[in-house]
Amino acid sequence: MRIYISADMEGVTGLVDRDDVQPGGRDYERGRRMMALDVNAAVRGAVAAGASDVLVNDAHGPMRNLLPEDLHPAARLIRGRPKQMGMLEGLVAAHDAMICVGYHARAGALGVLSHSFMGHEIEDMWLDGRPVGETGLAQATAAAIGVPVVALTGDDVACAEATDWDPSITAVAVKYATDRFAAELRPEDDARQAIEDAVSAALAAPLAVPEPAAGPAVLEVRWQSASVPATLAGLPGVTATDSRTVRAEGELPALYRQFGVWMRVATALTNQPPYC
Template sequence: MRIYISADMEGVTGLVDAADVQPSGRDYERGRVMMTEDVNAAVRGALTSGATDILVNDAHGPMRNLLSETLHPAARLMRGKPKTMGMLEGLDATYDAMLCVGFHSRAGVLGVMSHSFMGHEIEDIRLDERPVGEIGLAHATAASLGVPVVMLTGDDTAVAEMAAWDPAVAGVAVKHAHDRFAAELRPVAEAREAIESAAAAAVAAHGTAAPHSRTATLAVRWQSASVASVLLGIPGVTSVDSRTVRATGTMPDLYRQFGVWMRVAASLTGQAPYC
């Protein structure tokens, strides 16, 4: 059984602030340890339920966060960037299930370190007019490949966001948001045990899903009108207003194109997230 794990960092046990998750932060090295151990808990759970091949994609920021020397030896690691598919690099229809570890809620939600991909540079994302963030786009892309998302860990707002997309996904809340940089933390040992148990149960119960390639429309509203203007040079990208662009296509092609949009935006703005 092949299992894919996408590992973000903001939703990891014990982390609440940019200083915990950015390489320049004073607590970043501790954050890397915490991230690796949350992933290890998910790997252990998947192995308990018969996983024979596990790929972990380091999906946060520089994508060089997980400590390879302490990552569970049963897991393979996808590390570094650029990646054509970003947070979903390496995911394809041969995987039986996907686990999301350390995810966070979308921009505009009062969740721990909530944002959508690029901090304050992306104001809003819509998929077929529905507000969406990293969680919704990951779920939609996996579904298009026929890979069910079976578990998500993060704060309570991230768990609720996934439940709104797919109530069948097992959610593990490792902290409860009090504000964007404040949370009530679940005890570390308890949180890791919950991740391992949920992963085991979710992998054991995973079903099958047929790949589909329905056409969808992705719209992104940027803080900078210059980003939207430059993106109009990409074939198929059209303007909604001075700061919003959209494109229509099928997943995962639309997800891949969105990655190009973000690289264009990064080259134009150079702004750090969480400002």
């Protein structure tokens, strides 16, 4: 059994503030260790369920957060950037299942460190007319590849978002949001045992190949800065629907990869810090 883990950081056990998750933050070094501990709990669960191959993609920010020496020896690591598929780099149809560790709620939700990909620069996103964040777009893209997302860890708001998007996802809340930069924290050992147990149970169940959406997908993104849509509208297939919103239609996962290009353009234009 081949397992893929996409590891973000905002939804990791114990972390609540940008200083916990951004390089240079006063608690970042602690945060990256906490991230490794949550990932390792998921790896242990996968191994217990019979995984023979576990690939971890460091999917947060600079994508150099996980130190190889801190990772469970059963796992391989994709580290650094740029990555053509970003948070889903390395995911292929040969994987039997995908696990999301440390994920967070989408922009506009009152979850811990909530946002959609780019701090406050992305105000809203829709996939086929449905509000979407990192979780929903990852699940839809994985489904198009032929891989089910079976488990997700994060705060309670992220977990509710995941199960609302796909009720078959097993969600593990490691903290409970009280505001965007505050949470009631689950005890560390309890949270990580819950991650391990949930991943093991999810992988022990029959793994069905997901049904991708029929036909091309439609992705719409509303940006904080009007300069971003004005520039993106120059790309083939991209339409500006108003001064701050762009739209494109295409097959996943190619559309996911194109969205990565949009973010690189937006970063060059705005250079906005996260979580403002």
